[in-house]
Amino acid sequence: MDSPKAIESKQRRSNSCLCLALVGLLLSVLFLLLILSFTAFKPKDPIFSINWVSVEGVSVSIDNPMKPSLNLTLLMDVSVQNPNKVRFKYGDSSAWLYYRGQVVGEVPIAAGDISAGGTVEMIMPLTLMADQLLSNPNLYSDLISGTISFSTYTKLDGKVYILDLFKHHLVAYASCIVVVNVHNATVIDSECRYTNEL
Incomplete structure (x- = not known):
């Protein structure tokens, strides 16, 4: 029959083995979650697409070359x-x-937020700030030519949380060049790209 000290020693060894097994299991689970966060759940930047661009509310005046105006x-x-x-x-x-x-x-x-695998649509009205526009010396010659080229830049800055444990910062960008005919208020050309460079 084992002595009390021998029994206590066995219990300690058993408890130590149990603790080591639990720590090993916990580390294995964390390692698995880490692998999943960079493989199956690898974060990807959201994808922009510009469906269409149109012009509305155009008002043009070139009567005074010193003070041309354009509102759109x-x-x-x-x-x-x-x-x-x-x-x-x-x-x-x-x-x-x-x-x-x-x-x-x-x-x-x-x-806002976008659900997993989901898509949201936004209609954005970009209205000219006349005071900034009028300070540009090229405005009059562009108005005389009848076409003006604008560029747009859109940025969405956000985060995803993988398994509620790992946070990843993601950014979506879109930039477009839009050429507008100021006489008939139409977009005659547009080209978009989805990058962080203007």
């Missing part, structure tokens, strides 16, 4: 797809309108 609103229909297997949450964001490298319009995009 570009409407952009944008789709953003979340390719991830988890929800993408984005914060307050913006879309900007540029004329010859200068910001001449901005529209805020309210914070």
